[in-house]
Amino acid sequence: MTFWLRRAGGLLACLLAFDLVLKGQLPPLGILVLSSVIGLSYALLAIGLILVYRANNLLNLSQAQMGAGPAILGVLMLKVWHVPYVVALGATVLAAAALGGLVEFVIMRRFARAPRLVAMIATIGLSLVLGLLQLVVPPWVFGVSLTGLGGRTVDSSPPTTPFSGLHFEISRVRFSGDVLVLVVITALAVAALTLFFRRSNVGMAIRASAENADRARLMGISVRRLSTVVWMIAAVLSALAIFLQTAITGTNLGVDIGPTALIYGLAAAIFARMESFPRALLGGIGVGVLTQSVYYVYNDPFLPGAIMVPTLLVVLLAQRGRLSRAEDAGLSSYKQAAEFRPLPPELRRLREVVWGRRVAAVVALAAVVLAPTRLDVGRQSLAAVVIVYAIVCVSLVILTGWSGQISLGQWGLAGVGAFIAGWFGGHLHADLFVTLLVAGLAGAAASLVIGLPALRIQGPFLAATTLAFAVSVQVLLLSPKYFGDFLPDTLHTVDRPVLYGRWSLDGPLSFYYVCLATLGCALASARSLRRTRAGRAIIGVRDNTRGAQSFGISVARTRIMAFVISGFWAAVAGALFVYQQGALDQSSFDPSVSILLLTIVVIGGVTSLPGAMLGAAYLGILRYGGFGTQLQTLATGLGVLILLLIAPGGVAQGFYSVRDTMLRWVAARHGILVPSLTEDRRVAGLEDARAGEVHTVTDSDEPPGPRDDEVHPLQAALA
Amino acid sequence: MSVPVPSKLLARYSPLVIAAAVQLVVVLVAPSTPVSLAGLGDQPGTGSGVTGGSGATGGATGTLGSSGTGSGTAGGSGTGGSGTGSGGTGSGTGGSTVGGSSGATGQVGSCPGLQPAPWAYMPPCRTFTGANAGASMPGVTAKEIRYVWYEGVTPAALAAIGSQAGLAFTEKQLCEGLTAYTKVVNKRWQLYGRHLVPLDGPGSHSGMANGDNSCRYPYYQGDNCDSTDAACWRAQADVIASMKPKPAFVVGGVQVQVPFLDELAKKHILVLGQGQVAAFAQPRAPYVWDWQMSGENVASFGAEYFCQKLAGKPVKYAGSEVLHSGSNPTVPPVRKIAIIHDVPVPDTFTASAKRFMSTVKGCGGGNVDEFPFAANVSTLPQDMQTIAAKIKLGGYTTVYLYMDLIAAIPLSNDLDAENWHPEMVIAGNGAIDDDKLAQLMNQNVWRYAFGPSLTKFSYALQQFDFYKAYKDSGATDDPAALMGNAWPYFWLAGDMFQTAGPAPTIGSIQAGMFSLPLMGGQPAHPAMQYGVPGDGYLGQRDIREVWWCPTRNAPNGRAGVYVGVDSDRRWQHGQIDKRMRVYPQGVCGA
Structure with missing residues (x-):
């Protein structure tokens, strides 16, 4: 009886909400059908x-x-x-x-x-x-x-x-x-x-x-x-x-x-808790009726997509407990993202390693500082854009790589920052740093609002909500129709500031360095976060939610913290982007960019900051490097498919395998046994002997699991 | 778990706190704010005022009569520059931006060697002897007017498909066409001793690198920018703006996106390309020009067409279910009008659609309702289903299609599925009036399509200026059909630098173009005029009226063709009369 009462109550609440949304103007029955x-x-x-x-x-x-x-x-x-x-x-x-x-x-x-x-x-x-x-x-x-x-x-x-x-x-x-x-x-x-x-x-x-x-x-x-x-x-x-x-x-x-239709499908799937086909059928019909009714009554083509954000949040809140159980049912050993092995402690203090790291750091720094001076102004401008993307990639490493939450709408959070930059920079002509700070805070606040319900559940639920959010940001928040009073004038101009009243940032190179400095801050902030207890807790929650809870870690709070920090940096990147462009182009904040950014960060290596930077570099070089169309296609989905077929770990896989080869050489030279570097080879050798054929660990059917020498994240969290 | 003691926390975060405090003080003492709070229309200093100054020289050294001298002097003091003409509200202390227009009023007469044919968009010829003003504006020297032709990248797969469908040209054809048109403008237009010189793009943008030995035409090879990647488009504009030598103008053509035009305009570089709407070109005046009709003007023609011929009258050219949908089934109801328009990002359509509605309502068309939809391919089919049902339920007898064909295809199917066949009045934009593309529509619905058309696609090539100009260059072969999209930018450039006189400046170019009378207006060549208040920079000023015949074959051999009324007569504002021609006496038999 209680079961049916709850169902009836839920249905009544849905109908009332539906009526409220449509302001009592129910479309004709034919339209509903x-x-x-x-x-x-x-x-x-x-x-x-x-x-x-x-x-x-x-x-x-x-x-x-x-x-x-x-x-x-x-x-x-x-x-x-x-x-x-x-x-x-x-x-x-x-x-x-x-x-x-x-x-x-x-x-x-x-x-x-x-x-x-x-x-x-x-x-x-x-x-x-x-x-x-x-x-x-x-x-x-x-x-x-x-x-x-x-x-x-x-x-x-x-x-x-x-x-x-x-x-x-x-x-x-x-x-x-x-x-x-x-x-x-x-x-x-x-x-x-x-x-x-x-x-x-x-x-x-x-x-x-x-x-x-x-x-x-x-x-x-x-x-x-x-x-x-x-x-x-x-x-x-x-x-x-x-x-x-x-x-x-x-x-x-x-x-x-495209993103909008994908949201509708995802919304129906989420209503079905990603498991029930009859509920998916009901969910799909519900989404169809809701979106087309809103379109019918309001005559605004963007409202149906935008209304998906509150709808998804309500659905998530309404079935929070059940969704959690649905997710927990899947306990397979799938990994969301590959972790790259850290530098073995046995080798960390060796002179070759210390100097190797220093040289690599100097080379990388010299490359990003000096290389743009050799580029034409267009490439300098695009290099700054790539740096902006890299900042968003940092935010994705925190959110997706470390916290395990899939965001398909990170560029939407950047759009929030862009809105603030358009308002403060284009309208109020506020100080650059004040604008960036306010943008970051706005991004963090937006993350909090959309993250609160969604972050309680793993998997595609946050993906759907963030994607819907990204659609709404472009078509509502950045639309002159709704927020014209806050956005720049018809020329969409946001003039670049004179830094401290002294140094003009008009040139592409000077603003490139501003973006680079901001990226440095984002990297330092992320690195610092990773080293703190909070960072270890984020990883712990990702790898073993129940284990983390048993150690008194609040899962929701930890995830939200990751999302808020991530949202802060994404929004700062969006604000920088507007200054860099000198304009707020509504079309630039297309939701598909969010998917592109997630793509490149996965290609680079989503769990490591250097990997994410490699991903951004991959995008920048192939897309904006002035190569022919054939090479440029490698930066698109087709190229990505080919790349991932060859190297499923992405660009970072190659990077880290080269590093490990060098580390093995150093270890052998010093006669140090480093199990974490040699274990996979040994296993492969055993497999070869057993199967009598060439065989690698990744091809094996053995489920991946933590190696003996790895420090468990929870142990690390408590260290 | 150990709780960090405050002293530890302080030690860890004190550098951050100190840095934040310092930054706060700096923000208060020396804020990082922009110096110039001005938009494009009121930029002080460096704009056309500077170049306007050389108009004095032009007037002095040319032999163009007295009018040149006077206004040239005014230009001479234009170092403060009031910038950019109609959009400008700034306070430059210099002379008028049109100071350099001195040369624009040279003698008109016979011009041996020049202008042998009555080409549609050739201004009255001018004689000129003596020396020109030299480097009167960036990209102009005593001998050259340098320009950049922007050539985009067509993905290989799309190019192959386009080629199969006869919608493409080879690189060689393009090269030969552009070379021919440059040659023809230099040969037939009065450029006062100068000639057009295309510039090669720098580095990887070099177009020469792509040419084969049989044809060498330097151009700017564009990047493979996604249409939504505004950053990529702006960066390309930045490269062009920083080229040395500088171009006097850039031809973006139909291949570029709005941010590209915007960025060049902000950098005070003349750019010819599809600005689409006057609301875009006008605030960037006088830097963005195009030959095509503005979106506002398209809607304005539509409104006039409705007011003259359709509004307030009984529906006549629709399916029988529509004709009998009134309260008295034996009498066709008075037209009830719906305008369907897309809402792109950014939205450049809605304002014009609203104006259409108010105009038609004002002329007795009753309430005109709008049906906006998002230009989003993935939701378009669903949205069109709802719109079709809504049109039927609302009893709309006449639909004004202020949209492109991609949305019209599902709409036509959905209306047919609803068994509702209203009058489909096309606006003429978005290639909806192209025979080949209209053949894709549901013919049960499209048989009721008619209305304004902007261009004419079905004539033999020989009747078009782009063909004649190509031949005039000495070419023995025929140009590719799509070169018709390139030629307008060449005559536009020729007109600009001829009417600007021997001392061209951005101001004199504007003044010269604004002084031109209406040109063209023949069936194959739409009327063009610049300087129309509120819509001065997008040229086309007339329409023709067409009806769709689903049974007659088009030049591509397939059934379905637009038939023009009165032998494709073109109509300007104020000329559209109340008569409905041809249909239903038999458009297909006409």
């Missing part, structure tokens, strides 16, 4: 996200694109070859299953043991590859395309299906029979999936491996094979959604899931 149909596509996206998340513990950002190609194939079979509907539908499903399996087998399997963040970033590259195939394959197979480019054009009208002729109206909004097909197939898919995972052996095995892959493996379950099945199902769901949607609305110029 249409919104629900739209919501089905979010639901299918959410179910795909949940499937892969539960199986592989990663957010698959290529979920939509996996199905787009097969769906286009099916649609063109209908429109060009005029095959029967069932044949086209079957071909779509088969092609999607094949593609999903192929993607898992050829690409994602290589990331099976890689840190989860690395695997997630790899899916970004994957989505770009699949997006390109959407353009290239149809003209090749059919001699036509849906885009008007690359072959004879096929018009965009919906294909004729056996259900096209059937129509019905709900409060004058017209629906075709294909809508019914979409609804029925989606419902059947959800029911079948639910039954599959509850009743079938394979389904239960997938659930088991999702909860604890290592334990499932020990029980003889082939986790890899199951993973392939999951990816096949996810691709089929995506393809079905697009194929059935196309039968209703016709084709679009390719399928693109």
Whole structure:
């Protein structure tokens, strides 16, 4: 009885909130039904996200694109070859299953043991590859395309299906029979999936491996094979959604899931606690109804995206306890990010090592100080931008690398700083340092507000909230429509200051050094944090939340502290960016930049500050280094995919392996036995002897775990 | 766990506290604030006033008559510079920015060797003998007018696809086209002893590096900047601004983004490129120019078209369900108008859309409602579904499409799915009036498309000036069709430096261009005029009226083509009459 009362109370609260948001202007029933149909596509996206998340513990950002190609194939079979509907539908499903399996087998399997963040970033590259195939394959197979480019054009009208002729109206909004097909197939898919995972052996095995892959493996379950099945199902769901949607609305110029649509899918998945398919279905419909109703009533295209921030916060708060349990269920030995081994204490004081570090520091310092003087003014300007990005990367190391929280909206926090810079710098002409300080504090405050509910839970929940926040910052906070009184004038000018009334910062080089000095402060602050008890507590909470709690560490407070510090530096970077540009360009604060920044910091090495700097340098050199387009593509998702396939640890992996080689040489020269440097070689040697083949640790099925010589973070925290 | 004692804490954090205290004192004593609190329109000192001064020289040394001398003197004192014309509110102590316009009023007459053909945008010719004013503005010498052609990077995959679709040109074609146009402007326009010289980009931006031996045209090779990467665009502008020798002007063309134009304008460099809206070009005056029509003017034409022909009258050119949707099904209802417009980031559309609404409402169009949508590809399909349903539920009979075609494609499908086929009045912007692209629309809906069109795509190449100019350079082959996008920037540059006289300055260029009469206005060549109050820097001033014929073949061999009324006559403001032509007597048969 209490159960149903709570449900009824929750439903009533939702309806009241809905009514309040819409100011009592409920859209007509037809629009609500249409919104629900739209919501089905979010639901299918959410179910795909949940499937892969539960199986592989990663957010698959290529979920939509996996199905787009097969769906286009099916649609063109209908429109060009005029095959029967069932044949086209079957071909779509088969092609999607094949593609999903192929993607898992050829690409994602290589990331099976890689840190989860690395695997997630790899899916970004994957989505770009699949997006390109959407353009290239149809003209090749059919001699036509849906885009008007690359072959004879096929018009965009919906294909004729056996259900096209059937129509019905709900409060004058017209629906075709294909809508019914979409609804029925989606419902059947959800029911079948639910039954599959509850009743079938394979389904239960997938659930088991999702909860604890290592334990499932020990029980003889082939986790890899199951993973392939999951990816096949996810691709089929995506393809079905697009194929059935196309039968209703016709084709679009390719399928693109940008940040806004991704938020909607994530929101539905979060409502489902990343585990329940029926709830994902309800969540998707709810998101569809909410967003389209808001759009209908307010006639503002940006409000639906912006309203996702408070919606997600409310959802997170409302199901806080359950989400925590859902997350705790997954105790597999997946790592979010790879830790690089610290300098062994045995070698730290050796002369070669001491001098090696000094020389490396001097070379690095000389490079960042002197190299820009050799660049043209454009590159000097871009070098300053890269330094600004590097500051955001520092903030991501604190938040994602050390605290284990995924932020897909860190550039949104930079947008808060930009807003303050536009207001204080562009309007009030305030002192540079005052502006930076206020910007940092504003960023910290914003982090606190969005972090409080979300930080209580690990994983994708914060990712969704931060992404939604980044969207809101660009379209609301930085929009002259809403905050024009605080933003710079029509020229968007924010003049650079004269430092202490004496030194002009107008030139690109002088402001580069201001950015560099700020980066130095950010690095010093982060390094200092890492060395304090607070820093050790952050790492401890990341690695073993329950263990940390048992030692009296407040998990929520620790995470929020990391988020607030991280938000402070991200906002300072945003303010600096505005000064550097001399303008506040609303378009610069596109949410996709947040994903780009997370990408480069993962490429560099998200747990180490030097790694993050390497990531920023990677971006800067390849994107702004004046190389040809071929090399520049390495800085994009496609290049990232290739890079991560070759070196799953990113740029830092190479950097640290070179360092370790040198350290081994030094250790051998001094006759010092350093287990932390030689253990992995020894293990590899044993494996080789056992298997009789070339084999490395990363390829092994052994679950990664702490080595004997490693100091446990909790021990370190208490040291 | 040990709790740190205060003395330990103090020792650890005292350097930080001291540094913060020192910084606080410095902030109070010597704040780091900007010196100049001025915007572009009121920059003191270094702008055109300086260069305006040399107008005196121009007037003195040329043989252009008395008007040159007088105003040149005024320019001579322009060292304080009032800066930048119409946007300026500053207090420079110098002369007028148009001081250098002295040469602009030279003798008009026959010009042997110059201007042999009545090309659409060629100003009246001027004779000139003697010496010009020399280095009257940055990038101008006694013999040269240096300019930078910006060439962006097209991703290899996209270029390949574009090439398949006939929407691209080879590097050689581009090189030959730009070389030809430079040659033609030097040959046919009065540049007072100077000639246009393209500059090569510095270092990795060198365009010469990309040329083959058969064609060498120096240009600025742009970086592969993402459209949202404003920093990247601004940095490229910074490089151009710091080039030595400096360019007198930069052609950004249709390839650049707004931050690029903004940065060059802030650095007081003349730039020709798509400013899109007068609200952007006007505050940056007189540095950003383009030949295309401003967004405001597009909406203004739309409003006039509605007021003259459609507003307040019964709907006529829509599907039967719309024609019979009134309270009396036998009588078509009076038009109910919806404007659908996108809201880009930053928003340059909404203000014009609002103006359209108020104008149409003012001329008896009743309430006009707006349907804004985000230019966001990933949410567009869903938003268009809602808009389509809302249009049907609201009983809107006529839709004004102040948007580009990417959004129009799903909209056309969604309206058809709703079985609601209203009058689709195009605005003409966003390539929505291109035959090849309109063929992508749902033809059940698009058969009711008509309205203003800005350009004409379907003529044979031989009728266009860009073709004639290419041939005039001595070329034996034909130019690539897309060179039609390049030519306007050359005639624009030619006009600027001809009308500015022998002592060109930013002020004299502005004055010269503003003094030009309306040019063009023929079917293949839209009317152009600069200096229109409030919209002085974006040229196009007329439209044609088109109707979509879904059955007749376009030049690409596919069904679906826009048919112009009255043999593609073009209409300027005030000329649009109340008559509706051609349809429904048979647009396809016309």
